[in-house]
Amino acid sequence: MLFRRSLRTSAAALALLLPFAAACGTDARAESSTVTLAVGATGWKAEEAVLKYAGLDDTPYKIKWSLFQGGDQQLQAIRAGALDLASSSEIPPVFAAADGSANFKVVAVQKGATLNQEIVVPKGSKVTGIAGLKGKKIGYVQNTTAHYFLYELLKQAGLKWSDIDAKPLLPNDGLAALNGGGIDAFASYGTSIITAHQQGATTVGSGKDILSGNFLWSARDSVLSSPEQKAAAADLIARITKAYAYVRDGHLDGFAQVTADATHQPLAQARKDLTDAQAQRPTQARTVGADTIASQQKVADVFTELGALKEHLDVKSFWTTELNADLEKAL
Numbered sequence: 001m002l003f004r005r006s007l008r009t010s011a012a013a014l015a016l017l018l019p020f021a022a023a024c025g026t027d028a029r030a031e032s033s034t035v036t037l038a039v040g041a042t043g044w045k046a047e048e049a050v051l052k053y054a055g056l057d058d059t060p061y062k063i064k065w066s067l068f069q070g071g072d073q074q075l076q077a078i079r080a081g082a083l084d085l086a087s088s089s090e091i092p093p094v095f096a097a098a099d100g101s102a103n104f105k106v107v108a109v110q111k112g113a114t115l116n117q118e119i120v121v122p123k124g125s126k127v128t129g130i131a132g133l134k135g136k137k138i139g140y141v142q143n144t145t146a147h148y149f150l151y152e153l154l155k156q157a158g159l160k161w162s163d164i165d166a167k168p169l170l171p172n173d174g175l176a177a178l179n180g181g182g183i184d185a186f187a188s189y190g191t192s193i194i195t196a197h198q199q200g201a202t203t204v205g206s207g208k209d210i211l212s213g214n215f216l217w218s219a220r221d222s223v224l225s226s227p228e229q230k231a232a233a234a235d236l237i238a239r240i241t242k243a244y245a246y247v248r249d250g251h252l253d254g255f256a257q258v259t260a261d262a263t264h265q266p267l268a269q270a271r272k273d274l275t276d277a278q279a280q281r282p283t284q285a286r287t288v289g290a291d292t293i294a295s296q297q298k299v300a301d302v303f304t305e306l307g308a309l310k311e312h313l314d315v316k317s318f319w320t321t322e323l324n325a326d327l328e329k330a331l
Contacts, residue, residue: 035061035062035228035229035232036061036062036063036064037061037062037063037064037084037085037223037229037232037233037236038064038066038082038083038084038085039063039064039065039066039083039084039085039086039087039236040065040066040067040068040071040073040074040077040078040083040085040086040087041065041066041067041068041087042067042068042069042070042071042074042087042088042190043069043189043190043191044067044191044262044263045065045067045262046259046262047065047087047240048063048065049255049258049259049262050240050243050244050247050255050258051239051240051243053243053246053247053251053254053255053258054242054243054246054247054251055246056239056242056243056246059232059235059236059239060235061228061232061235063236066082066083069141069170069171069172070088070092070141070144070170070171071086071087071088071089071091071092071144072088072091072092072095072096072141072142072143072144074086074087074088074092074218075088075092075093075095075096075104075218076096078096078103078104078218078220079096079102079103079104081103081220083220084219084220084222084223084229084233085217085218085219085220085223085233085236086104086217086218086219087110087215087216087217087218088215088216088218089144089145089148089211089214089215089216090212090214090215090216090295090296090299091143091144091145091147091148091299091303092143092144093106093216093218093296093315093318094143094296094299094300094303094309094313094315095143095303095308095309096218097313097315097317097318098309098310098313102317102318103220103221104218104219104220104221104318105218105219105221105224105318105319105320105322106216106217106218106288106296106318106319106320107217107218107219107224107233107288107320107322107323107327108216108217108234108237108285108286108287108288108323108327109214109215109216109217109285109286109287109288109292110214110215110216110217110237110240110241110283110284110285110286111213111214111215111281111282111283111284111285111286112213112215112277112281112283113213113276113277113278113280113281113283114145114207114208114209114210114211114212114213114280114281115208115273115276115277115280116189116190116193116194116273117145117146117149117189117193117206117207117208117211118187118188118189118193118203118205118206118207119133119138119149119150119153119185119186119187119203119204119205119206120178120185120186120188120193120196120197120201120202120203120204121178121184121185121201121202121204122178122179122181122184122199122200122201123199123200123201123202124200125184125185125202127184127185127204128204129157129204129205130153130154130156130157130159130204130205131157131158131159132204133154133157133159133163133164133184133185133204134159134163134164135163135164135165136164136165136184136185137164137165137167137182137183137184137185138150138164138165138166138167138183138184138185138186138187139167139168139169139173139174139177139178139182139183139185139186139187139188140166140167140168140169140174140186140187140188141168141169141170141171141174141187141188141189142168143308144189145189145207145211146187146188146189146207147187147303147308148207148210148211148299148302148303149187149205149206149207149210149211150166150187150205151302151306152207152210152302153205153207153210161306161307167183169183169186171188171189171190171191171192172192174186174188174192175188175192175195175196178196178201179199185204186201187205189207191263194263194265194269194273195264198265208280212295212299213281214292214295214296216296217233217237217285219233219323224320224322224323230322230323230326231326233323233326234323234326234327234329234330235326235330237285237327237330238285238327238330238331239330240283240285241283241284241285241331242331244278244282244283244284245282245284247274247278248278248282252271252274252275252278253271255274256270256271256274256275257270259273259274285327285331287321287323287324287327287328288319288320288321288323288324292319293315293316293319296315296319297314297315297316300313300315
């Protein structure tokens with residue numbers, strides 16, 4: 001595939017990842033690498049799927065994908081040593097680092113859409129807006145974007161956090177509680193919101209214009225201390241950017257079908273969501289900069305204001321530019 005052949009990887013990274021490159025063909029080189037990355041995914045394995053769809057899954061290192069219900073769980077897995085690379089919104093790393101003993105660093109930012117980040121009410125609900133949530137039982141996914149935009153939307157409506165009966169729930173549990181009458185509304189994201197709409201839920205608030213669209217790649221410290229894993233991490237993040245560029249370049253229909261099959265939604269809806277998402281904010285990686293750190297600091301300060309963080313957190317303590325050079329070359 002022409003697109004596959006066009007993928008550029010730095011000579012240094014190749015030297016690290018493919019010790020027998022001069023003597024072997026592509027398949028043999030991939031097999032010769034002993035580098036493995038344990039990588040997290042949320043909702044469904046979209047990153048793994050888009051790499052395969054674009055023909056960019058032939059990595060010269062092994063990837064062990066693991067699925068989680070949220071970025072918060074991915075950061076917990078990093079803290080436990082079960083993941084090398086986690087993808088999340090700006091929020092989970094804040095809480096993972098709050099105890100001052102983070103064993104990871106934020107190494108890159110992936111710009112992405114902030115659609116399907118909503119507060120929904122079940123079919124038949126009389127609630128039509130945020131003001132109507134006062135005194136209600138509201139489920140939310142704790143320490144995630146849902147927690148953040150729910151708080152911000154309440155403030156915009158003149159409500160305090162104490163004005164609602166807030167119930168922390170995982171996406172699947174929240175969806176079940178919404179349908180079973182256990183909660184009056186649910187703040188969530190991704191496939192849980194898609195499914196909620198399929199089951200008749202309606203939107204009363206959205207985080208679309210509240211969230212920055214900065215999704216963070218966090219790497220365990222051991223990755224940064226390993227030249228081979230570090231090069232692999234940069235290469236993988238760059239491949240995902242290139243895969244989405246391939247999707248936008250006339251291949252939306254095919255990946256919409258992949259998405260529809262994985263998320264069990266009508267093809268037309270999957271295509272619309274994919275098209276809208278890439279139009280709002282194309283999925284692409286960028287290196288760490290002062291502005292990306294400042295964006296997360298703003299988020300952390302909101303959680304301090306909310307009382308979810310006990311004291312001020314200086315987020316730059318768990319960011320690094322160590323991957324910038326490798327990522328720039330790989331992109």
